[in-house]
Amino acid sequence: MLILADDWKDYEIIDAGNGEKLERWKNIVLRRPDPQAIWPADTDNVKWKDVHGHYHRSSKGGGTWEFKKKIPERWTISYKGLSFYIKPTAFKHTGLFPEQAANWSWMMDKISKANRPIKVLNLFAYTGGATCAASYAGAEEVCHVDASKGMVAWAKENxxxxxxxxxxxxxxxxxxxxxxxxxxxxxxxxxxxxMDPPSYGRGPNGEIWKFEEELTNLLKLTSQVLSDEPLFLLLNSYTTGLSPTAIENMLKLIIVKDKQGSVSSGEIGLPVKKENLILPCGIYGRWEK
Structure with a gap:
């Protein structure tokens, strides 16, 4: 199933194509690479050039920002009572993945309707979008875990x-x-x-993480920290080429086998204002009791 993060007011994809996306973050317009935007677009159009910032990829890896208009060092955007700091980083990211609002809305609904204290564990928690959403929805406690000290500091600020x-x-x-x-x-x-594990990453002491190799073990371990009355497990992935069905199969074999319940999976997308298109933005798997 495809789910859309389509209820943003402070964020939108104005256009996408030719391997890039044109985004509005409140009143700041950024142009960034996106490997999923493989369809054609008129990127020579004036709107693609009249931007605050344009991230250029390097053939050697990575890339650099070209700022064409002055922008603040960071600014804020809001979503359903939550607010987040946005800041262009050296790796093209801005500190927030707006497509995750589709998952935030789902988990906020589950937590708010649980009618009991809910203790949440957020792994690979980045700048805390899901942490804030869970806490705002009424979770009794949220444990936010990430290997990056800088990202955890950003999460606290959010x-x-x-x-x-x-x-x-x-x-x-x-x-x-x-x-x-x-x-x-x-x-x-x-x-x-x-959990939103990276395709590849390193821990604070140089530990290497590879999604396909480590996910099974992580899910097996995670099933052991689920309570006797668990509410849900949400797994998100940006690993290229991985099917939602593969994620669903893993949840069935590991979590359902241990805790029963039901599983669903699919793609996450963001609406593209021009041409009424959808930009695919990763996949998800949800287990719920």
């Missing part, structure tokens, strides 16, 4: 910006795999788990 400073959010800078292993030994349990 929580403060969203008015969640007094909520119970625990921030952990650690390798997610090792953290889950320690939680098993401690006997800590969670009613909901969110």
């Amino acid at each position: 929580a403060e910006l969203s008015g969640l400073s007094n909520n119970k959010i625990r921030y952990i800078v650690d390798d997610c795999f090792k953290f889950v292993q320690r939680e098993i030994r401690r006997g800590n349990k969670y009613d909901a788990v969110i």
Whole structure:
């Protein structure tokens, strides 16, 4: 199933094509590469050139920003009562993946309707979009885990910006795999788990993570920290070439086998204003009791 993050007011994709996307982040327009936008587009059009910032990829890897208009060092955008700092980074990213709003809305609904205290574990939690969403929806506690100290600091700022400073959010800078292993030994349990593992990454001590090689073990470990009355497990992936059905199969064989419940999967997308197109933005798998 394809789900759309189509209820943003502060964000939109104005146009996409020729391997790029033209985005509005509140009142700032950015032009960035996107490997999924393989269809043709008139990128010579004036609107593609009249931007605040354009990220140019390098043939050697990485790339650089070309800023054509002055922009603040960072600015804020909002979504359903949540607010986030946006800042163009050296790796083309801005600190937020707006397509994840489709998952945020789903988990916020699940948590708010649970009618009981919900303890959430957010792994590979980045700048805390899902952490903020879960806490805002009424989660009793959210544990936010990411290997990057800088991203965790950014997540704290987003929580403060969203008015969640007094909520119970625990921030952990650690390798997610090792953290889950320690939680098993401690006997800590969670009613909901969110994970957005990278295709490839390194932990704070140089640990190497490869999605296809490590996901099975991580899911097996994660099933051991789910509570006796778990609410959901949400898995998101941007790994190229991976099918939603493959994710669904893994959840069925590992989580359903242990906890029962049901599984769904599909693509996440963002609407493209011009031509009424949809930009695919990764896949998801959801297990719920």
